[in-house]
Amino acid sequence: MTRSRLRNARIWNGVDDGYAPFTSITVSDGRIAGIGDDGAVDEEVDLGGKAMLPGFIDAHFHAYAALVDTPALEQLPLSYLAHHATRLMADALGRGFTTVRDAGGADWGLARALAEGLIPGPRLFRSGRALSQTGGHGDSRVHRGEPCSCGTIGNLSRVVDGVEAVRLAARETLAGGADQINIFVSGGISSPTDPIAMRQYSGSEIRAIVAEARGRQTYVMAHAYTAEAIIHAVRNGVRSIEHGNLLDEETAAAMARAGAFLVPTLVAYEALTAEGKAFGLSEVSAAKIADVAGRGADAVRLARAAGVAIGFGTDLLGGLHPWQLGEFRLRGAIDAPVDVLRSATSVNAALLNRTGELGVIAPGAHADFVVVDGDPLSDLAAIWDGGIKAVWQAGRRVR
Numbered sequence: 001m002t003r004s005r006l007r008n009a010r011i012w013n014g015v016d017d018g019y020a021p022f023t024s025i026t027v028s029d030g031r032i033a034g035i036g037d038d039g040a041v042d043e044e045v046d047l048g049g050k051a052m053l054p055g056f057i058d059a060h061f062h063a064y065a066a067l068v069d070t071p072a073l074e075q076l077p078l079s080y081l082a083h084h085a086t087r088l089m090a091d092a093l094g095r096g097f098t099t100v101r102d103a104g105g106a107d108w109g110l111a112r113a114l115a116e117g118l119i120p121g122p123r124l125f126r127s128g129r130a131l132s133q134t135g136g137h138g139d140s141r142v143h144r145g146e147p148c149s150c151g152t153i154g155n156l157s158r159v160v161d162g163v164e165a166v167r168l169a170a171r172e173t174l175a176g177g178a179d180q181i182n183i184f185v186s187g188g189i190s191s192p193t194d195p196i197a198m199r200q201y202s203g204s205e206i207r208a209i210v211a212e213a214r215g216r217q218t219y220v221m222a223h224a225y226t227a228e229a230i231i232h233a234v235r236n237g238v239r240s241i242e243h244g245n246l247l248d249e250e251t252a253a254a255m256a257r258a259g260a261f262l263v264p265t266l267v268a269y270e271a272l273t274a275e276g277k278a279f280g281l282s283e284v285s286a287a288k289i290a291d292v293a294g295r296g297a298d299a300v301r302l303a304r305a306a307g308v309a310i311g312f313g314t315d316l317l318g319g320l321h322p323w324q325l326g327e328f329r330l331r332g333a334i335d336a337p338v339d340v341l342r343s344a345t346s347v348n349a350a351l352l353n354r355t356g357e358l359g360v361i362a363p364g365a366h367a368d369f370v371v372v373d374g375d376p377l378s379d380l381a382a383i384w385d386g387g388i389k390a391v392w393q394a395g396r397r398v399r
Contacts, residue, residue: 003028004395005041006369009052012377014345014360017338019051019377027367030394035363050389051376053341054359055098055368057348058324059263060242060313063088063124064105064155068272068318069280070190071140074154078107081155085110088321089121095324096383098368098393099123099348099358101180103221103242103315104130104138105156108177120398123366125352127221128178129158131169131209136200137184137191137223157184166205170212179352181213185222185238186229189272189288190281190317196246196291199229203236210237218353221263225292227251234258240351242313245292247299252306261351262303265315266330269293271323279319300334310335311351312344325384332380340380367395 007024026034026041033039066084067073073081085106092100099122106126113119132138138157152159160169173181185201187194194200206220213220214237221240222233227248230241234254240261247255247262255262272281272289303310312331314324331340349359357365371390374382381387391399 001029002043003033003039003041005037005044006047006052007037007044008049009047009371010049011052011361012054012341013362014054014342014349020361025361027395030367030396032361032363032365032367047371051372051374051382052361053370053372053376054345054361055366055370055391055393056096056344057099057101057312057352057359058092058097058122058314058344059101059240059311059348059351060103060265060315061092061097061100062105062156062315062317063100063102063110065317067280068190068276068320069282070156070317071192072280074140074156076155078155081105082110086119086121089114089119091321092324093120093122093393094391094399096370096388096391097122097324098366098391099125099352101125101127101313101348101352103127103182103223111177123358123368123393125179126177127180127182128173128176129153129156130182130184130223131166131173132157132159132184133200133205134159134161136194136198137186137188139191139193141192161205163204163208166201167208167212170209174212174216174218180218180221180240181209182221182223182242183209183238185233186225187288188223188225189285189292192282192284196225196288197228199226199232203232206233206236206238230255234260240311243292243296243315244299244303245295247302249302249306252302252308255303256307259309261309261311261347262299263311263313263351264296264300264331265313265327266296266300267323267327268315268320269296270326270330271316271320275320279317297330297334300331304335304339309347309350310343311348312340328380328384337380338377341376368393
């Protein structure tokens, strides 16, 4: 077992407002074994005074989203999507994302390949297939005259209706090894027939899913744009609100009281607006972007003012994944750099129920680091404008 010391760094621990008083850490067996220069080591790595941050966490990732055109994606074999996932995961790791939470599609085969080191990629928290009602965000039928898709199991989502049916689907998802469950409670951009303002799933259906998740000591995340959909989800036990662009002040206060998290995905709308059509986004989906794109920053401000825990996600599809670091740029226009960095590290770790293990530089935590030129606590451009110089995951340099 090799003990390594990473020294001569300006270390931000993922929590505090400024850099730590120590400039070195010791790594052993994939974890942080100590702070400072205590103890003998087998090797030392001089980081040249660069900034060291905890590995980033993307809490809304799609490993199997090989295409922007999601109805077309649902027609592809999983073996093909797995090859795309291999590339997407490796690229995300190279950008400094040492952990991702997949919001729909990633299966146990991908998780096992990552765990066994068959492919490089971030640590994976997967949701299995997201759950959707008929005619909801996960219903990929393009033509309204098509037969009912009730019970359809696709690559990214599963269409299921009724309390007992969603209860069974939740049990099957969790039995399959999912770390959390994702559901759709409002309309979405990439789905062909549901308007953004459409509220989806009944309270009794949501409560059944939440009960099953809690029985496994985990939680439910929900795609939700409108204030109505958000409050509907939170009142019925959902813990993590994805996107949330049309949040209002009253709903933000309700989220704070419930201890719910908000995971904005601002870069998705910028990327879709700039390149979505070139990558196959339909005219119907493109028209929906205007309904939500301009409101995401306001939602972050409202959530911050209400005291809501704000995570960090990207929700990128297909050829848009290279925009991933752009979320730092967009969030930096709203929040202080340290608050954005906390969102992508220690706040997301709390969301994943991994406080102290991920998103921090502290004894016992996973040895996941991003080494950056410049001063990211003052200017986030140090991250998104080519400043990332090295990435460690589980104590091993992967970039």
